[in-house]
Amino acid sequence: MTTESTPAPLSAACPSCGAQVAYAPGTTTLKCGSCGAVRDIASEHLTIREHSYDEWQAKHGGLQVAALTAAVELRCQNCGAQTETTNVSSACQFCGGALVATTVPDGVVQPEAVVPFKVDRDGARDHFKQWVGSRWFAPNSLKEVGSTEGLKGTYIPHWTFDAQTATDYSGQRGDYYYVTRTRTVSDGKGGSRTETYQERRTRWRDASGHVSRFFDDVLVVASHHLERKQLDQMGPWSLADAKPYQDEWVTGYSALRYDVTPRDGAKEARDEMRGVIKGDVERDIGGDEQRIHDMDVTYSEAMFKLVLMPLWIATYLHAGKSFQVLVNANTGKVVGERPYSAVKITLAVIAALVVVAGIVAIVLATRR
Numbered sequence: 001m002t003t004e005s006t007p008a009p010l011s012a013a014c015p016s017c018g019a020q021v022a023y024a025p026g027t028t029t030l031k032c033g034s035c036g037a038v039r040d041i042a043s044e045h046l047t048i049r050e051h052s053y054d055e056w057q058a059k060h061g062g063l064q065v066a067a068l069t070a071a072v073e074l075r076c077q078n079c080g081a082q083t084e085t086t087n088v089s090s091a092c093q094f095c096g097g098a099l100v101a102t103t104v105p106d107g108v109v110q111p112e113a114v115v116p117f118k119v120d121r122d123g124a125r126d127h128f129k130q131w132v133g134s135r136w137f138a139p140n141s142l143k144e145v146g147s148t149e150g151l152k153g154t155y156i157p158h159w160t161f162d163a164q165t166a167t168d169y170s171g172q173r174g175d176y177y178y179v180t181r182t183r184t185v186s187d188g189k190g191g192s193r194t195e196t197y198q199e200r201r202t203r204w205r206d207a208s209g210h211v212s213r214f215f216d217d218v219l220v221v222a223s224h225h226l227e228r229k230q231l232d233q234m235g236p237w238s239l240a241d242a243k244p245y246q247d248e249w250v251t252g253y254s255a256l257r258y259d260v261t262p263r264d265g266a267k268e269a270r271d272e273m274r275g276v277i278k279g280d281v282e283r284d285i286g287g288d289e290q291r292i293h294d295m296d297v298t299y300s301e302a303m304f305k306l307v308l309m310p311l312w313i314a315t316y317l318h319a320g321k322s323f324q325v326l327v328n329a330n331t332g333k334v335v336g337e338r339p340y341s342a343v344k345i346t347l348a349v350i351a352a353l354v355v356v357a358g359i360v361a362i363v364l365a366t367r368r
Helices: 053-068 121-133 140-144 228-232 262-285 342-367
Strands: 002-004 021-023 029-032 038-040 072-075 082-085 089-091 098-100 103-105 150-186 192-221 289-318 321-328 334-336
Touching: 053 262, 053 289, 121 150, 121 289, 121 321, 121 334, 150 262, 192 228, 192 262, 192 289, 262 289
Parallel strands: none
Antiparallel strands: 002 103, 021 029, 029 038, 072 082, 089 098, 150 192, 150 289, 289 321, 321 334
């Protein structure tokens, strides 16, 4: 079952020449790729809303998995072709026209916010070239890779979670104290001598208490389409740049639908919150060391929303092999795969061994 949205599908045709328009990174306009005409994105009366997690879970929790696999049918306003997709936005496979979903399966959360592209395609290529040129132990030929073979602008879904937490804990506080001990050591002349020293010990006592903390915008990646390790390295994201979601911000780019359910996202967010709360408990216990036996965390006022984050996904060929690099289109940060030069690594190891051998030779010579 799908639910129709009220707004009509966004027209991505230029009013001047009829060519396709796309969001222009770093601006608040749509720009025609043919004649250069621009159209402002009006969003003065929109706000970013958050949803009550408990209310949403009670209403839609049972639909989460099935809803995520349901495709929606889009009609290209440029050529009229019909396309089925699970993405939020895409491009027509026949004419390249912009497709933005205006129907969604029942129970699927729609984006509430988007961090628009700030780095344009040329900027992404520049960041990529700098990244290529700074790779240690890279083959010399890698530096000749001047541009990507494929560069695609894509919005990746992320959940943000808010929660008020209250935690009752029990554990132990450890305080250091010192006792004077004696030991027998060599006197350096073939004999021995007795010396005193301070031995550190820990005095433990029971501790219990209560801590509270409000968490705002705990971020969780909501897609399995890209390698999680790389996506986790793309932050920190500037959520201060987030705008209320409008189709205009994603026009001309693909935008993935989430495949991490709100329930799974909430679990990951709470695990992250517990890590922070653990630090709060240790500080509250005080002392030099802490042992935590139990933390009873209560979550309340839980809110969440779906935010789209911008990435340039770059693919380049080197020595017949394809490598993928991600460029954060908000900050310009680059994370990706790269080849290594076995020759350079071998030479570096040999050089290090020569240096070590030289140091050893000098030390041995001074002892003769």
